[in-house]
Amino acid sequence: RKEVEQDPGPFNVPEGATVAFNCTYSNSASQSFFWYRQDCRKEPKLLMSVYSSGNEDGRFTAQLNRASQYISLLIRDSKLSDSATYLCVVNPLNTGFQKLVFGTGTRLLVSP
Amino acid sequence: DADVTQTPRNRITKTGKRIMLECSQTKGHDRMYWYRQDPGLGLRLIYYSFDVKDINKGEISDGYSVSRQAQAKFSLSLESAIPNQTALYFCATSDPQSGYYEQYFGPGTRLTVT
Numbered sequence: 001r002k003e004v005e006q007d008p009g010p011f012n013v014p015e016g017a018t019v020a021f022n023c024t025y026s027n028s029a030s031q032s033f034f035w036y037r038q039d040c041r042k043e044p045k046l047l048m049s050v051y052s053s054g055n056e057d058g059r060f061t062a063q064l065n066r067a068s069q070y071i072s073l074l075i076r077d078s079k080l081s082d083s084a085t086y087l088c089v090v091n092p093l094n095t096g097f098q099k100l101v102f103g104t105g106t107r108l109l110v111s112p
Numbered sequence: 113d114a115d116v117t118q119t120p121r122n123r124i125t126k127t128g129k130r131i132m133l134e135c136s137q138t139k140g141h142d143r144m145y146w147y148r149q150d151p152g153l154g155l156r157l158i159y160y161s162f163d164v165k166d167i168n169k170g171e172i173s174d175g176y177s178v179s180r181q182a183q184a185k186f187s188l189s190l191e192s193a194i195p196n197q198t199a200l201y202f203c204a205t206s207d208p209q210s211g212y213y214e215q216y217f218g219p220g221t222r223l224t225v226t
Binding site for chain 1: 152153154155156157160200202213214215217218219220222
């Protein structure tokens with residue numbers, strides 16, 4: 001089983017739609033969780049960290065479900081500029097070593 | 113100016129050639145990383161360095177070596193390139209003091225081995 005699994009998509013949605021991605025992780029001891037965004041042929045960039053209580057940043061909401069070992073990303077009112085690949089990222093152990101395990105990404109295409 | 117830079121941005125080389133990819137950063141971070149990205153496999157860690165004297169192998173270090181010349185510079189070498197090393201290579205940095213485990217990536221080097 002992969003440490004981090006994501007649906008590769010693509011998710012095709014119209015502008016203004018709400019879309020949600022899930023990601024599952026295998027290591028129950030994982031402590032830190034993130035969503036990164038990667039545009040085509042560009043470097044990944046941190047979109048948001050995921051906290052136990054859930055967190056929101058504008059149109060983006062991230063949730064963590066430790067019991068089921070998944071995290072989610074909800075995007076409301078999708079924009080054309082949201083088209084990208086979204087990488088689920090997990091720090092397996094809170095050892096101080098900032099090892100990050102990256103999912104393969106979920107591709108989002110927002111159309112006019 | 114970009115905080116993390118990589119050179120070259122694109123490189124085509126032949127099997128058996130030695131090649132070096134360079135990474136420089138102005139963020140002042142101690143920790144630096146090299147990843148490769150392949151379609152369907154995600155980012156995989158090749159080597160990481162916590163400071164100039166501390167270099168560690170990642171999950172796929174075979175066929176690669178690194179050099180940390182200074183806090184700001186971390187180079188990746190392919191001693192004898194082979195076609196399955198064709199990939200997109202990223203350098204990244206992080207600050208252990210930040211508490212967020214955020215890594216900052218360079219723009220990547222697209223390497224093709226023919």
